[in-house]
Amino acid sequence: MDSLPTRNQLDMARNANDLSGLNSLREAIANGQDKEALQETAQQFESIFVQMMLKSMRKAQDALADENSPFNSQQVKFYRDMHDQQLAVDLTSNGGMGLADIIVKQLGQNNPDYTPASAIRSDGNLASLNLQVKQQVAQAEQAVMAPPETSHSTAFKAPIVANKEAFVEALYPHAKQAAEKIGADPKAIIAQAAVETGWGQYVIHDNQGAPSYNLFGIKANSQWQGKQAVVDTVEFSQGVAARQKASFRAYDSIADSMNDYVDFIKSGARYEQAVQNSHDAKTYYQSLQQAGYATDPAYADKLMSVYQGSTLAGFNP
Template identity: 35%
Template structure:
């Protein structure tokens, strides 16, 4: 039996069914997301069938405008049936759109702060729901393309699907990766650590660049990884308030951190630290898996936050693209 939002067994032009789907989208439900993705898949299949029909001669004795109309309706319903079984496109769309919720959660986790960054701000509440506005855009495109009938090529639906996939990644994540991606790639070639892992750690330590360590004069230290300035450090230094965990209890301290002339220098020094310090040898050996990498860093004492590995793993797996 069809549920209220299941359009797979209904005619593609069913206005009532599409209206129910729009209503569900207002609540941002996962069921509405699945239904909308299935509609996109149906339109894609219908577009292929239309192209095949256009390539077939249709001037026989039994061909007429009426037969073409009913053939079009049959193709649309056939597309719905094929999409119900699935050819994979709906699954891809669901994964892309589902990152919206994961990004929100990762942002909240990142905003909790790492053990070596500045004072920890209050984290926003994480949301497990999908963005209703994004669903409304997807469903509107699905409804518009379905109502257009045989004259619709499906191009607008394809473009809408592409826009929805791009929109699933939060703007601050895209900007962060675009800004620092090249530096991460260079450090990756030097250490063998995936660039995505390093970007995830930089995001966690700096709060996606919003809580970078500043000097007393307000100058940027470009220290994205919260690396402290020990006795052997001969470069510039920036002092900042940080949260350390002693016996599981958070304590606020003022620490000295390394300062660099650029973000590129920060990535280079981070790569040098991991490659030259024996305690990170096992971390480099486990760089093929995000969870192993994150837990290896925590075991090696990179940070005192007892939840550091979990936070880093979530950001790498659920927030970053690539």
């Protein structure tokens, strides 16, 4: 049974306005009451936490209080704060919020079934944690951006040329004719087709294996009366990539694709600014992006990068 002097020392420590409370706890530890002193110290720590919450609540109340009210004087606040301090001590000494019990378990080590979090955490190293997050993000992006598995039961994407050089050679004659209609550089049009199809490596094919020759990612809306193919595509919503199915226009040849692209740009009122600036590739691309041609926030930059790249720069018709 606890001795009366030790119990009195612990009782004194529960008085929030007794400045000798800390010294009483020290004396209790010196008398061999380590466990009880630890419990009392944990409760005092919890009471400090509760006091901070009460103080924050009081500050919020003071912000809306009437400055001329007699209940808002400095004297009232002084005694109110003393009351809150003692209230916090009383609340934590009668069960409290459970924070004191956790502290006792953490520091006391008297429960064989309880292991401190510091002993079992494997992510305490921030560098390791950040690396893990980056790996998870990379895996998610790879799952979204990776080309879908080809299946001949539905539309799929497959190459129509062997390499970049063959792609440019196949498109240039048709791109030249299309560019003349809107006053653009043929290479600027080829660059857009290269971005949309991965230099002709990811062109939509129907379930029979026939290429759609959709070189510009133009979708089949309700006004489109021609052939179409449904295939997986990547769209951006608020900067986040997501895979979804969409219907795209299908053509019989590269020439048909180029002609429809020009008609699509010239007939769309929202692309009027782009047509007016078609002579300048950078402005043309930026106008297309601003008009909503693609959801990719870096669409114009990607087009310009391909347009200024070595493949197109080294091509001589």
